[in-house]
Amino acid sequence: GHSRIDVDRRARTGDPEVVFGAGKSPQQVVEILTTLHAAHPDTAVLATRLSPESLDAVEQHLPGAVADRLARTAVLGPLPPARGLVQVVAAGTSDGPVAAEATVTAQVHGARVERIDDVGVAGIHRLLAVRDRFTEADCLVVVAGMEGALPSVVAGLVGVPLVGVPTSVGYGTGAGGLAALLSMLNSCAPGVVVVNVDNGYGAGVHAARVARA
Amino acid sequence: GHSRIDVDRRARTGDPEVVFGAGKSPQQVVEILTTLHAAHPDTAVLATRLSPESLDAVEQHLPGAVADRLARTAVLGPLPPARGLVQVVAAGTSDGPVAAEATVTAQVHGARVERIDDVGVAGIHRLLAVRDRFTEADCLVVVAGMEGALPSVVAGLVGVPLVGVPTSVGYGTGAGGLAALLSMLNSCAPGVVVVNVDNGYGAGVHAARVARA
Amino acid sequence: GHSRIDVDRRARTGDPEVVFGAGKSPQQVVEILTTLHAAHPDTAVLATRLSPESLDAVEQHLPGAVADRLARTAVLGPLPPARGLVQVVAAGTSDGPVAAEATVTAQVHGARVERIDDVGVAGIHRLLAVRDRFTEADCLVVVAGMEGALPSVVAGLVGVPLVGVPTSVGYGTGAGGLAALLSMLNSCAPGVVVVNVDNGYGAGVHAARVARA
Amino acid sequence: GHSRIDVDRRARTGDPEVVFGAGKSPQQVVEILTTLHAAHPDTAVLATRLSPESLDAVEQHLPGAVADRLARTAVLGPLPPARGLVQVVAAGTSDGPVAAEATVTAQVHGARVERIDDVGVAGIHRLLAVRDRFTEADCLVVVAGMEGALPSVVAGLVGVPLVGVPTSVGYGTGAGGLAALLSMLNSCAPGVVVVNVDNGYGAGVHAARVARA
Amino acid sequence: GHSRIDVDRRARTGDPEVVFGAGKSPQQVVEILTTLHAAHPDTAVLATRLSPESLDAVEQHLPGAVADRLARTAVLGPLPPARGLVQVVAAGTSDGPVAAEATVTAQVHGARVERIDDVGVAGIHRLLAVRDRFTEADCLVVVAGMEGALPSVVAGLVGVPLVGVPTSVGYGTGAGGLAALLSMLNSCAPGVVVVNVDNGYGAGVHAARVARA
Amino acid sequence: GHSRIDVDRRARTGDPEVVFGAGKSPQQVVEILTTLHAAHPDTAVLATRLSPESLDAVEQHLPGAVADRLARTAVLGPLPPARGLVQVVAAGTSDGPVAAEATVTAQVHGARVERIDDVGVAGIHRLLAVRDRFTEADCLVVVAGMEGALPSVVAGLVGVPLVGVPTSVGYGTGAGGLAALLSMLNSCAPGVVVVNVDNGYGAGVHAARVARA
Amino acid sequence: GHSRIDVDRRARTGDPEVVFGAGKSPQQVVEILTTLHAAHPDTAVLATRLSPESLDAVEQHLPGAVADRLARTAVLGPLPPARGLVQVVAAGTSDGPVAAEATVTAQVHGARVERIDDVGVAGIHRLLAVRDRFTEADCLVVVAGMEGALPSVVAGLVGVPLVGVPTSVGYGTGAGGLAALLSMLNSCAPGVVVVNVDNGYGAGVHAARVARA
Amino acid sequence: GHSRIDVDRRARTGDPEVVFGAGKSPQQVVEILTTLHAAHPDTAVLATRLSPESLDAVEQHLPGAVADRLARTAVLGPLPPARGLVQVVAAGTSDGPVAAEATVTAQVHGARVERIDDVGVAGIHRLLAVRDRFTEADCLVVVAGMEGALPSVVAGLVGVPLVGVPTSVGYGTGAGGLAALLSMLNSCAPGVVVVNVDNGYGAGVHAARVARA
Ligand SMILES: Nc1ncnc2c1ncn2[C@@H]1O[C@H](COP(=O)(O)O)[C@@H](O)[C@H]1O
Ligand SMILES: Nc1ncnc2c1ncn2[C@@H]1O[C@H](COP(=O)(O)O)[C@@H](O)[C@H]1O
Ligand SMILES: Nc1ncnc2c1ncn2[C@@H]1O[C@H](COP(=O)(O)O)[C@@H](O)[C@H]1O
Ligand SMILES: Nc1ncnc2c1ncn2[C@@H]1O[C@H](COP(=O)(O)O)[C@@H](O)[C@H]1O
Ligand SMILES: [Mg+2]
Ligand SMILES: [Mg+2]
Ligand SMILES: [Mg+2]
Ligand SMILES: [Mg+2]
Ligand SMILES: [Mg+2]
Ligand SMILES: [Mg+2]
Ligand SMILES: [Mg+2]
Ligand SMILES: [Mg+2]
Numbered sequence A, B, C, D, E, F, G, H: 001g002h003s004r005i006d007v008d009r010r011a012r013t014g015d016p017e018v019v020f021g022a023g024k025s026p027q028q029v030v031e032i033l034t035t036l037h038a039a040h041p042d043t044a045v046l047a048t049r050l051s052p053e054s055l056d057a058v059e060q061h062l063p064g065a066v067a068d069r070l071a072r073t074a075v076l077g078p079l080p081p082a083r084g085l086v087q088v089v090a091a092g093t094s095d096g097p098v099a100a101e102a103t104v105t106a107q108v109h110g111a112r113v114e115r116i117d118d119v120g121v122a123g124i125h126r127l128l129a130v131r132d133r134f135t136e137a138d139c140l141v142v143v144a145g146m147e148g149a150l151p152s153v154v155a156g157l158v159g160v161p162l163v164g165v166p167t168s169v170g171y172g173t174g175a176g177g178l179a180a181l182l183s184m185l186n187s188c189a190p191g192v193v194v195v196n197v198d199n200g201y202g203a204g205v206h207a208a209r210v211a212r213a
Helices: A009-013 A026-039 A052-061 A093-108 A121-128 A150-155 A172-185 A200-212 B009-013 B026-039 B052-061 B093-108 B121-128 B150-155 B172-185 B200-212 C009-013 C026-039 C052-061 C093-108 C121-128 C150-155 C172-185 C200-212 D009-013 D026-039 D052-061 D093-108 D121-128 D150-155 D172-185 D200-212 E009-013 E026-039 E052-061 E093-108 E121-128 E150-155 E172-185 E200-212 F009-013 F026-039 F052-061 F093-108 F121-128 F150-155 F172-185 F200-212 G009-013 G026-039 G052-061 G093-108 G121-128 G150-155 G172-185 G200-212 H009-013 H026-039 H052-061 H093-108 H121-128 H150-155 H172-185 H200-212
Strands: A018-020 A045-048 A066-068 A073-076 A085-090 A112-116 A139-144 A162-166 A192-194 B018-020 B045-048 B066-068 B073-076 B085-090 B112-116 B139-144 B162-166 B192-194 C018-020 C045-048 C066-068 C073-076 C085-090 C112-116 C139-144 C162-166 C192-194 D018-020 D045-048 D066-068 D073-076 D085-090 D112-116 D139-144 D162-166 D192-194 E018-020 E045-048 E066-068 E073-076 E085-090 E112-116 E139-144 E162-166 E192-194 F018-020 F045-048 F066-068 F073-076 F085-090 F112-116 F139-144 F162-166 F192-194 G018-020 G045-048 G066-068 G073-076 G085-090 G112-116 G139-144 G162-166 G192-194 H018-020 H045-048 H066-068 H073-076 H085-090 H112-116 H139-144 H162-166 H192-194
Touching: A018 A026, A026 A045, A026 A052, A026 A073, A045 A093, A052 A066, A052 A073, A073 A093, A085 A093, A085 A200, A093 A112, A093 A139, A093 A162, A093 A200, A121 A150, A121 B121, A121 B150, A139 A150, A139 A200, A150 A162, A150 A172, A150 A192, A150 B121, A162 A172, A162 A200, A172 A192, A172 B172, A172 C172, A172 G172, A192 H200, A200 H192, B018 B026, B026 B045, B026 B052, B026 B073, B045 B093, B052 B066, B052 B073, B073 B093, B085 B093, B085 B200, B093 B112, B093 B139, B093 B162, B093 B200, B121 B150, B139 B150, B139 B200, B150 B162, B150 B172, B150 B192, B162 B172, B162 B200, B172 B192, B172 D172, B172 H172, B192 C200, B200 C192, C018 C026, C026 C045, C026 C052, C026 C073, C045 C093, C052 C066, C052 C073, C073 C093, C085 C093, C085 C200, C093 C112, C093 C139, C093 C162, C093 C200, C121 C150, C121 D121, C121 D150, C139 C150, C139 C200, C150 C162, C150 C172, C150 C192, C150 D121, C162 C172, C162 C200, C172 C192, C172 D172, C172 E172, D018 D026, D026 D045, D026 D052, D026 D073, D045 D093, D052 D066, D052 D073, D073 D093, D085 D093, D085 D200, D093 D112, D093 D139, D093 D162, D093 D200, D121 D150, D139 D150, D139 D200, D150 D162, D150 D172, D150 D192, D162 D172, D162 D200, D172 D192, D172 F172, D192 E200, D200 E192, E018 E026, E026 E045, E026 E052, E026 E073, E045 E093, E052 E066, E052 E073, E073 E093, E085 E093, E085 E200, E093 E112, E093 E139, E093 E162, E093 E200, E121 E150, E121 F121, E121 F150, E139 E150, E139 E200, E150 E162, E150 E172, E150 E192, E150 F121, E162 E172, E162 E200, E172 E192, E172 F172, E172 G172, F018 F026, F026 F045, F026 F052, F026 F073, F045 F093, F052 F066, F052 F073, F073 F093, F085 F093, F085 F200, F093 F112, F093 F139, F093 F162, F093 F200, F121 F150, F139 F150, F139 F200, F150 F162, F150 F172, F150 F192, F162 F172, F162 F200, F172 F192, F172 H172, F192 G200, F200 G192, G018 G026, G026 G045, G026 G052, G026 G073, G045 G093, G052 G066, G052 G073, G073 G093, G085 G093, G085 G200, G093 G112, G093 G139, G093 G162, G093 G200, G121 G150, G121 H121, G121 H150, G139 G150, G139 G200, G150 G162, G150 G172, G150 G192, G150 H121, G162 G172, G162 G200, G172 G192, G172 H172, H018 H026, H026 H045, H026 H052, H026 H073, H045 H093, H052 H066, H052 H073, H073 H093, H085 H093, H085 H200, H093 H112, H093 H139, H093 H162, H093 H200, H121 H150, H139 H150, H139 H200, H150 H162, H150 H172, H150 H192, H162 H172, H162 H200, H172 H192
Parallel strands: A018 A045, A085 A112, A085 A139, A139 A162, A162 A192, B018 B045, B085 B112, B085 B139, B139 B162, B162 B192, C018 C045, C085 C112, C085 C139, C139 C162, C162 C192, D018 D045, D085 D112, D085 D139, D139 D162, D162 D192, E018 E045, E085 E112, E085 E139, E139 E162, E162 E192, F018 F045, F085 F112, F085 F139, F139 F162, F162 F192, G018 G045, G085 G112, G085 G139, G139 G162, G162 G192, H018 H045, H085 H112, H085 H139, H139 H162, H162 H192
Antiparallel strands: A045 A073, A066 A073, A192 H192, B045 B073, B066 B073, B192 C192, C045 C073, C066 C073, D045 D073, D066 D073, D192 E192, E045 E073, E066 E073, F045 F073, F066 F073, F192 G192, G045 G073, G066 G073, H045 H073, H066 H073
């Protein structure tokens, strides 16, 4: 009956324990968070991709947890000390949930996070206005949907390690995020690395590992 | 045996006659160009997608023709008077052949053409340095491969009608130009219209029609 | 918290401000329209892809706005003076919403618009009956789903600039509009340019830019 | 080593024996044609998709055979009496090889064949000029590449059974014939049936079966 | 506001008028059927792809109409006299709705129809038990989902014209009917022609045209 | 520079060592075979996907090796004793190379192999004539290209474990073997398992493991 | 009316009768199970892919049946004696339903089944801890979603016949299970065979056939 | 005429100048390398994706350059001082060229590089034997083709930032590297980021930026 929870990740990789909430019942989410927190009371455990019902259950049964409705995450236990700076850069309002997931994830994995929003390439002056800030980051997470051009432009401006996150914002041939993903994989700018569509979690883990090193 | 050549396009659409050279033998190309030129001696006829062998045959048998090795085109007969300005903008050197095809096509269809090269988005300062010129054009043709981001950035800068041309420059998931095509179809900038991968011809026709109106 | 609204598009491109309604709450739509209208009281602002709930909210809270249930648009502020003529041509009844979005968009971007409906290629006589009208347009927007053949036939009849809009009308391999999109991208007729599936907005912007020039 | 040749098709289906030449050596082609002809001396056997080398071998070793370089076919033995009329309609010159394969196949399967060429939809007047002839056919085979619109227009003109054959003529997103195939599968005209890309053979078999009934 | 209904199809093609019900409101369906029936009171008009609500509306407002819940069709007016025999062959129970649509369509287009069900290839003895009946048909419509092998086996047994109809029955890589469609397009048996996934209508039109000739 | 050859597979899995020849130079192939044979002189080592040049080199430098030009394999060292029976069943002549690769592989992995050829579904009587033999096998490997229907029909006849191998035999939408692969993955017959396109090797390994158990 | 149920599978293949519940009404499921059980009272019949409503109906109307809510199966009649051992290995909790379907299926087809859960490759020590058990199995069924790497790692550890089952667990480019399927089809480990996404049934049939031999 | 070479990248991003050699003539490659080296004599410039002819030209005309035939790269000018450690890990011999490109690129971008080869997941003991070394790296580049499982396994072992590079090694559904790419994008291990198929260059840039920080 019970699942073989992996409670030793921290020892192996230095990362916190994380629950992938998709397809899990509210009760399962609460139980696993409780178990992991008991094993690691000194540091935050994270749950991602929570349904509204799971978020309700977390808020009701785990008063110590911090739920984020936009990011669809819950965090239980104290954040680790923040080492290094991750900037999460988003093209448009619709990319907000994915940017939020990257933000929470990077914090739980030990980085300080700044947000820079609404700098899509259709109004390039907005991006140029903030370009000097990019050089302060240890790692950039650049989130964009539609044609996903933003990482290409940012990566041409600074030499900071940069992760592109395509989002499923779009319609027609853009539905599902394929256009944005392909755009980032084929960037003409040097050194853009990519995660799966809407995978703010993966980008946040990588960025925090880079920043905290 | 002989093909039913459409020699009345000019009357119907105001456009010159055009031969699609792909899959035609050098002899066929020379013959069709000769026939069309005889029917329309006063204005240029165009052949596109010519093989090196067809270009050789054109130069040998049609001394009055102008062959362009990069564009893979041949033009026979005098260009029409140029009305309106088309700017053909290219991201990188590798996009040159497609930009050249668009250039020749727009000229044969009655527009004046300017070229702006090497303004890919990975070095955005190069693009910003020429942005004021864009407002002089009646129509922009923006050619880019890899992630195809250039039309999105340009279309955010000026309100001039703009046609994006994805090129098949790229490898891996970018091979064949799909990434660039999807990027342009899903542009977050307003009013970007698109043609098939490597279709400089189609973009040139549309741009000339817009410019000469 | 608040989004970095781009209120300077008009100065840059001559185009009105536009809100992409998909994924925005009714309250967000009303707020952004209000803000943009305050910044540009003299000319219309446009919202597209509005949910029924957002359309309700617009009608309730912005009595000066004109909502179009078929087009899923709202317009707030006076239309600009109409320069040039855009014809929006639709193959069948099911293409109506996309044709309507193109119509409203072209008007808000400064063009006069005429509609020509129900001229699908399966009954070619209907199309031939109206062909003389096409020559009056400065730009044609041709909307079709299923096999998307209509732009190819129209573009063979006249030399007017023409934008094809594939719609997601269809099923089986036609679901999502891919068949119509590929058909238009590979048109054997000269100069067909294309926008994303169901993107009446993009076609309307381009057509108005062409017509008003 | 020898292959288990199916020499009883005629008894089962009334159709002649056919050799699929792709991937077979010239020697194999000659041997199988010889075997099949010996078993059925009174009626033609057909080989399709022959390489130039196989066509050479057929002409050298089987003087009674009729090889067609464009269709890439060889026929050995007398044609059956022709019953019924198949019209093979082609959009452009480049569709010639596939139209030729359909023609030879329909003849070998017992139908009389007429050819109607160069009636692509970009010059619709050429098609309208021949529309009255279509009503004389028992079955139409309509061959087109690029956007593959021709079957949709023809099927709207007459109620004759019609098979569309997409060809691999095209480039970019049209390469391989996918655009033409999808276009025909999603035709808005009634009753269009389709075969695989470049499969003139399959269309010819079906059309002859319809015509000879 | 009103749509340009094509009321002349019969004169052009000999086929009845047909309404494509997908995306139309119950009221629209009833109105168009009424209009078409008034123009052609002597022969049936057909509506396909009707929603349950449209079927309800037809039954309530058009008492003379015959609605088929499985086929999702409605027929108004007397069937034409039946000429020729179409057999509709289905692999499994789940293919029933598509087979029913083909059946009704062929009847409305002037053919007599027989049904042969539950003869999927996983139990080949069931198919062999009925093979002699196939030779009585003028045209076969063979409906199958999953791997779509049935048309290949039937087409190897008899020389009757045969249309394959892939259905969207399946899951995983079979979802949407792509596997069945590709299987039929690539049949190793001679002369299989194909329609779009779930397009019983198209197959019925073609088969009736063949049978009634 | 030397590669870390895995010389311990036998101990771990009971299987022989195998060299994947694609992309390796003739010299590399000969060297690796020599090394592996030296480590395991008592039992055969296998090389697959050898280029003609590699096959030449093997024959020249390793006189004890058995090269198979059709299968593109080489075997060095004595075959293991044969336990159990694998039948390799092929639809057509063109599937021969893949069937041969499966045959050699199963023998090297310890099974006896029988071949049954030319039993494609378009002539189902050929298959029914051999069906009784299938029950003698411990495992069936069924190889087919085009529409890939053969495994579905065979798996409905007997309860023997069966592996389908799609081949890349085909053209148009069948090119590359996708149609055959999808057909086998979506078989309506019970228990069909599948390997990658043209992967006779994988099927042979699995079948031998089943047969020898 | 009634469907042609195949009640002779057992005689032909030694396998039990199985009902594919998808798309069938609760009433149909109950009726077919009843009919099959009457024909084969001595051995279990199986129904898969049952909706919650069908599971309810089975529990209400067939008290002798065993329903499994996770596997979405029902079994009516006594299990056959278990011969041989199948191990069903699952990567993560979300793969549970597919693993359960494979488990029930293998039992009904005559094998004993063991389950090994939560051994995904991201924590490889969990897998290594159980590797010795794998050698006891006659056949392994390895179930994994996301990147589907688990079968590749297991197949490198032991020489037991192994079937990979990709699941549709995933999002973005992983939605629908394509990534896992491709991963398993292209395994670098020898002898991995694969079934369709989420096809625990197919894997269970094959594994039981192997195990019981 | 001349291309607008971007000679200021170093100032903007701290990275060296790089020439993308694909599609450039040997003469172009030599000229651009010469120009860039003249502008930056103190630090290496890099050319990638060089044809054999371009490599020949570099060796002949630029004696100071270091050409790497496997990596298809050339380096002109002194390497920067190495800061930080990048480990390039490769699954098999066939992944060598891509691993070599990543190696050279990371060195030119300022990192020290170690190579770990032949640790594919089909022989997991080889990987476990070197796992302790991974913790010494500042960034891991993990190169794999076929099913691309290696990054998932490595990322579960250590918390070091890790970039996966899918290679186009494979055939059938694996041809072109899609299987490996999807596998890495959908890794069940935390924090795997990815570059385009065969893009050792992009991975090397990112890894060096991480390592040298
Ligand atoms: N490069 C091109 N790409 C697409 N279509 C073209 C191209 N060049 C010519 N065409 C079209 O092909 C037609 C001529 O085709 P053809 O009669 O085969 O030479 C022209 O009228 C154009 O519409
Ligand atoms: N051009 C073609 N396209 C598809 N199938 C074909 C073609 N030519 C022949 N065939 C089929 O291939 C069978 C012969 O295959 P084979 O025994 O390999 O020569 C014929 O009976 C036809 O059913
Ligand atoms: N034809 C084949 N298809 C797929 N995998 C193969 C094939 N032949 C050999 N292999 C695998 O490739 C491994 C050897 O690869 P390598 O170390 O590159 O020589 C073998 O142990 C097999 O697991
Ligand atoms: N192997 C490669 N793959 C992808 N992009 C590359 C590669 N090599 C160089 N580049 C990019 O191409 C740019 C140079 O392009 P070009 O000016 O055409 O030589 C470099 O600045 C890099 O950003
Ligand atoms: Mg963007
Ligand atoms: Mg670009
Ligand atoms: Mg249409
Ligand atoms: Mg056409
Ligand atoms: Mg079937
Ligand atoms: Mg077959
Ligand atoms: Mg896994
Ligand atoms: Mg690997």
